[in-house]
Amino acid sequence: MAPMTEPAGPPEGTAATAEVFDAVYRGESPFGKRPPWDIGAPQPAYVALEEAGLIAGAVLDAGCGTGEDALHLADRGYAVTGLDLSPEAIALAREKARARGLDAVFEVADALDLKGYRGRFDTVIDCGLAHTFEAGRLRTYAAALHRACRPGALVHVLSVSDRGAREMQARLAAAIDRIPEPLPDGESAEPALRRSAEHLREGFADGWAAESIDEALIRGIVPTTAELLDVHAWLGRFRRA
Template sequence: MPGTSADDPFAGRQPTAHERMTGLPWDASYHDGPAPWDVGRPQPAVVRVAAAGGFAGAVLDAGCGTGENALHVASLGRPVLGVDVAGTALAIAREKAHDRGIAAEFAVADALRLERLGRRFDTVLDCGLFHALDGDERPGYVASLASVTGRGGTLYVLCFSDDGPGTGPHPVGRHELRAAFEPATGWEVAAVEPDRILTRFHDDAGAPAWLATIRRL
């Protein structure tokens, strides 16, 4: 575990529920080949949102992994910062950006302490992070997202759904999204639509998902 200096992005960080369950840090997911959620291309839902002009202004990809979603948005000319706790994933993302000639920024950060970035964003993407946090972690995460999202900004959450066969691990109910991002937390859920998430352990159709569009109040 890193130290506790003022410059340490992990100062005071506790292992997430996923890390406690597996007994391994998130970084370990990238040590022996691609992680289960690393499909080598952007998620189709993210591509559709981008094609519809959904990523406006400065964009944050929270839990960016090896950067495919962030790189796709950046390739369209948006300023993008991808953050993750997994240094191995970020190294891969930076190499991809260099090889593809895409101007995207990647940084180590704790998604539960995003205020430490000292920056504001107009659009935020969470692809596969919300569903990995348990109920006790979600309020802090929601507040963390609010701390870096400008008022009137948009958050997109793509997460495993509990609706349908072949669900992924840690599936989420529609009501859980609405409860987490209620107006009292500084957010308003504009829509929660059924979608799909591609993974390395599902077939080409992927797993049932929700795509939530959430506005910062």
């Protein structure tokens, strides 16, 4: 007789996170068919960075989602790898690349680990991933990027600020009944989850030089209306030692 085993419990850790985002990309969330970060075009901030000559060499799009930023850079001639924890997002990104005839690589990967990518990249772009990490996980993420990058590599982090998070939350709550209203000031987040410039600076303190952390805008979408919405963000530039 085969040994009896306990039934598998619900997924935990990165597997649970991947399942949540898979459901979002399948349209099985209060956002409807499109999550608010999937704007169907590259982020204007990254278009401007490329035009300014701040993208070079082999590029990593960390937390690439459905791939618009990576595909924009691939169309500009860069060798781009897009990584995301969500298999659904990666499948959508690969389909976009095939449909557009663009040579970009998309793979499922955990950005807190990045095994198999040591010393591969000269530039990293991150739109909306770093701001999901509390202080300890942000340092882990920065360490994983350090391993994946070559000396002198640049990381560009576009991160929603505390102010931008409130702006987006209020707009989503007004448009979607199932999105909660923001909590009163002082109750909206634990200090470790606050999205400040200093939070980014401290996260990239080891092995990185902070060249700039500037005010910027990150573009989102109100899913039920397809209305584009620019909210306050930080654009950090960090150079690998």
